[in-house]
Amino acid sequence: MTSMKLPSFRAPDWVGGVLRGLLIGLLAVAIFGPLLNMLIWTVTEAWYFPAKLPVRWGFAYWSKVFKPEAGAMVALWTSLVIAVLTVFLSLAVAIPAGYALSKRDLPMRSLFLLFFLLPQAFPTVAVHMNIARIFYELGLTGTITGVMLVHAIQGLVFAVWIASASFAAVGTEQVEAARNLGASPLRAFMTVSLPLAAPGLMASAIFVFLISLDEFSGTFFVGVPEVRTLPLTMLNAAIEGNYQIASITALLLLVPSVLFMLFVERFLKADVLSGVGK
Amino acid sequence: MRSPSRLFHSVALMAPALVMVGLLFVYPLVYSLAFAFRNEQTGGWDLGNFAKAFSLYSGDIALTAGVTVLSTVLVGVFAIAVAGYITLGENPRAVSLLRWIYRWPLFIPFVVAAQLMRTFLAKNGMLNNALMSLGVVDPMHAISLLDWRGVVITFVWKQLPFAALLISGAMASMDRSMIESARGLGAGRFRILLEIVVPQVRSSIFVALILSFVTMLSALSVPMMIIAGSSTMITVDMAWRVNSYGDYGVANALGFVSFAMSGVAAWFYLRQGIREGGKPS
Numbered sequence: 001m002t003s004m005k006l007p008s009f010r011a012p013d014w015v016g017g018v019l020r021g022l023l024i025g026l027l028a029v030a031i032f033g034p035l036l037n038m039l040i041w042t043v044t045e046a047w048y049f050p051a052k053l054p055v056r057w058g059f060a061y062w063s064k065v066f067k068p069e070a071g072a073m074v075a076l077w078t079s080l081v082i083a084v085l086t087v088f089l090s091l092a093v094a095i096p097a098g099y100a101l102s103k104r105d106l107p108m109r110s111l112f113l114l115f116f117l118l119p120q121a122f123p124t125v126a127v128h129m130n131i132a133r134i135f136y137e138l139g140l141t142g143t144i145t146g147v148m149l150v151h152a153i154q155g156l157v158f159a160v161w162i163a164s165a166s167f168a169a170v171g172t173e174q175v176e177a178a179r180n181l182g183a184s185p186l187r188a189f190m191t192v193s194l195p196l197a198a199p200g201l202m203a204s205a206i207f208v209f210l211i212s213l214d215e216f217s218g219t220f221f222v223g224v225p226e227v228r229t230l231p232l233t234m235l236n237a238a239i240e241g242n243y244q245i246a247s248i249t250a251l252l253l254l255v256p257s258v259l260f261m262l263f264v265e266r267f268l269k270a271d272v273l274s275g276v277g278k
Numbered sequence: 279m280r281s282p283s284r285l286f287h288s289v290a291l292m293a294p295a296l297v298m299v300g301l302l303f304v305y306p307l308v309y310s311l312a313f314a315f316r317n318e319q320t321g322g323w324d325l326g327n328f329a330k331a332f333s334l335y336s337g338d339i340a341l342t343a344g345v346t347v348l349s350t351v352l353v354g355v356f357a358i359a360v361a362g363y364i365t366l367g368e369n370p371r372a373v374s375l376l377r378w379i380y381r382w383p384l385f386i387p388f389v390v391a392a393q394l395m396r397t398f399l400a401k402n403g404m405l406n407n408a409l410m411s412l413g414v415v416d417p418m419h420a421i422s423l424l425d426w427r428g429v430v431i432t433f434v435w436k437q438l439p440f441a442a443l444l445i446s447g448a449m450a451s452m453d454r455s456m457i458e459s460a461r462g463l464g465a466g467r468f469r470i471l472l473e474i475v476v477p478q479v480r481s482s483i484f485v486a487l488i489l490s491f492v493t494m495l496s497a498l499s500v501p502m503m504i505i506a507g508s509s510t511m512i513t514v515d516m517a518w519r520v521n522s523y524g525d526y527g528v529a530n531a532l533g534f535v536s537f538a539m540s541g542v543a544a545w546f547y548l549r550q551g552i553r554e555g556g557k558p559s
Contacts, residue, residue: 027380030435034395037397038397093294093295094295096294097295100292106284107284122492122496122540123495123496123513123533126529126530126532129520133309152298153302160295216388216498217499238393250394254390257387
């Protein structure tokens with residue numbers, strides 16, 4: 001590395017300033033351009049090539065999306081039910097697992113942490129289609145339960161890792177104090193560790209909720225034909241060439257994600273965040 | 279407490295989660311790997327599925343490898359640039375602006391990103407409209423980017439914040455004294471980034487890029503929505519084999535190929551880890 005000679009010259013300061021502004025502006029256009037284009041499509045009634053902007057604006061397609069026969073509201077409801085169930089299932093298994101993993105002296109701890117990472121470390125499509133094949137024999141394809149199980153496995157690594165980091169950040173002094181006052185291990189866990197770890201667990205719940213809301217390929221294979229979530233509805237609208245319906249559904253999916261991004265730091269304190277996966 | 283009973287208690291607490299990963303991930307994964315070699319007609323085991331997969335989809339396999347590798351490289355270059363500026367930038371306002379801008383696509387789902395790009399990159403999309411208004415292209419020559427290029431653009435757009443977040447986190451926690459002394463010796467920022475900062479956060483860069491690589495390799499919705507033509511990525515081919523022909527053999531053979539691609543990436547990562555583990559730091 002050190003043998004490489006890079007040209008070192010000093011340009012006048014204003015050149016750097018202009019260049020910096022240009023690059024940041026370009027990045028802003030690249031990031032917000034597609035978002036803006038989608039927002040315009042949600043309030044477009046007619047837009048023909050080569051017009052640069054819609055020729056007729058309005059909310060006509062919103063009422064179409066929210067009409068019962070469009071299926072979008074059913075899909076939204078299905079997505080929400082599955083996401084809530086997925087959160088409960090994931091937390092029910094992740095809280096005990098995360099608590100066990102929060103003890104740094106657990107033998108083979110890093111091996112267990114890696115095991116939970118497996119579902120994120122392999123390309124998922126081939127796994128999902130085989131889950132669908134196995135579920136078909138069990139009568140789980142096309143059911144909410146089947147889709148929930150596939151979503152839970154995708155979210156589990158985050159649930160377990162964040163839960164482990166949250167319990168690790170609680171520390172041992174207060175738990176030991178409760179134990180010294182005669183509390184049973186379960187009581188100490190329920191009254192001390194769990195409430196103190198609650199903000200981190202809340203963050204992992206939101207994370208799992210979003211993963212479930214956005215999950216595509218598992219639902220695509222396991223949910224067919226009965227379970228239609230919002231992402232599948234969006235794909236259909238897009239493939240049929242209905243840009244307005246697709247954009248409005250995309251916006252519905254986008255809002256929770258962006259809200260989470262803006263508020264994630266409230267839930268995930270830095271001490272928990274730095275302990276994730278450690 | 280003695281260690282064996284501790285381990286027993288802990289494993290009991292982890293049991294539901296371990297069983298879940300075992301049944302819902304490891305079992306289907308092994309099933310997929312095994313059934314790639316299954317000849318459904320004869321009931322025997324052979325390489326027939328692979329022969330068929332390669333004769334039908336060798337172009338798509340090459341396209342998948344090319345698109346994911348190119349996207350990973352671009353994500354790496356841009357993420358290092360963004361993280362580097364956040365770490366070394368001297369203008370606090372520009373740094374905080376950049377920090378605010380780059381994170382937006384982080385939590386945007388792949389399927390939504392694909393939809394955004396479908397409208398943005400189309401022939402009548404905003405990109406072409408903007409370029410026409412600027413006079414860069416004329417309406418006759420407006421081209422649709424909805425092919426492999428669109429997939430690369432979508433992947434980079436979506437994965438850049440993730441990689442930049444991990445890499446800038448690693449850069450923020452490194453020892454700044456070397457940067458300051460290099461600065462004192464008059465080294466430019468570009469040189470400091472490439473010769474001092476990047477080598478120190480190399481392992482974080484590898485982790486970010488390998489996770490991105492696997493994520494992009496698994497994306498089904500993006501090629502499904504972006505690519506209009508006939509040659510596409512193997513995830514779409516897998517879905518097509520299963521849904522249209524019930525042909526799990528060829529689909530699993532393609533799945534095996536995608537596992538092999540991520541295996542190559544993991545091998546690079548482990549080799550890097552061993553090299554760094556063997557070097558006194």
